[in-house]
Amino acid sequence: MSNSNKIAQDKLKLLYMLNYINMPLTNIELTNYILDHNIMDYFTLQQLLSDLCDSKFIVLNSRNGNEYYSISEAGIAALDMFGDKLPIYFINEVEENFSFLKKQIKRQRELLGHYYKRTDDEYIVTLQVMENESIIFSLSINVPAENLAKNICKKWDSNPEEIFGSIINTLTSDFK
Numbered sequence: 001m002s003n004s005n006k007i008a009q010d011k012l013k014l015l016y017m018l019n020y021i022n023m024p025l026t027n028i029e030l031t032n033y034i035l036d037h038n039i040m041d042y043f044t045l046q047q048l049l050s051d052l053c054d055s056k057f058i059v060l061n062s063r064n065g066n067e068y069y070s071i072s073e074a075g076i077a078a079l080d081m082f083g084d085k086l087p088i089y090f091i092n093e094v095e096e097n098f099s100f101l102k103k104q105i106k107r108q109r110e111l112l113g114h115y116y117k118r119t120d121d122e123y124i125v126t127l128q129v130m131e132n133e134s135i136i137f138s139l140s141i142n143v144p145a146e147n148l149a150k151n152i153c154k155k156w157d158s159n160p161e162e163i164f165g166s167i168i169n170t171l172t173s174d175f176k
Contacts, residue, residue, distance in 0.1 A: 018058060018069060041143075058071055110130045112130065113156035114126055115153055121145070122142060124140055139168075
């Protein structure tokens with residue numbers, strides 16, 4: 001395969017992935033998936049993302065302090081025209097792996113836990129639940145040590161549904 005054909009196919013692969021997942025992805029999310037599955041190297045990926053943005057096949061939007069890539073109408077049209085050039089093994093791999101990745105990314109974006117240092121002996125831990133890009137639950141906790149803040153975030157990240165459910169049950173249960 002000539003170099004120009006390889007570049008064209010790699011661009012189609014990126015368009016296919018963004019179209020298939022049907023949600024905006026950060027550079028880190030896209031890079032991790034592509035490197036984990038040996039689809040292309042980091043430098044090629046970054047160059048192709050830049051090329052696709054410049055040619056308006058993908059768009060880069062900022063939201064909540066992050067930048068997200070998504071496929072444009074022109075990108076969808078290009079994929080419709082040339083998508084048959086993608087290898088079947090690649091399409092199967094994306095379909096197998098992206099369903100899990102989409103659920104994982106969605107969960108990470110909807111259930112957030114982070115902390116920051118307020119003073120030398122004071123950390124603020126914030127736990128949030130998002131739905132449709134709106135915060136439906138937010139809890140901030142003031143703790144005296146960073147290791148405690150890290151531990152709270154780690155517990156939240158490992159099982160946020162159960163912790164959130166427990167808090168809601170405690171707050172909404174009838175008192176006798």
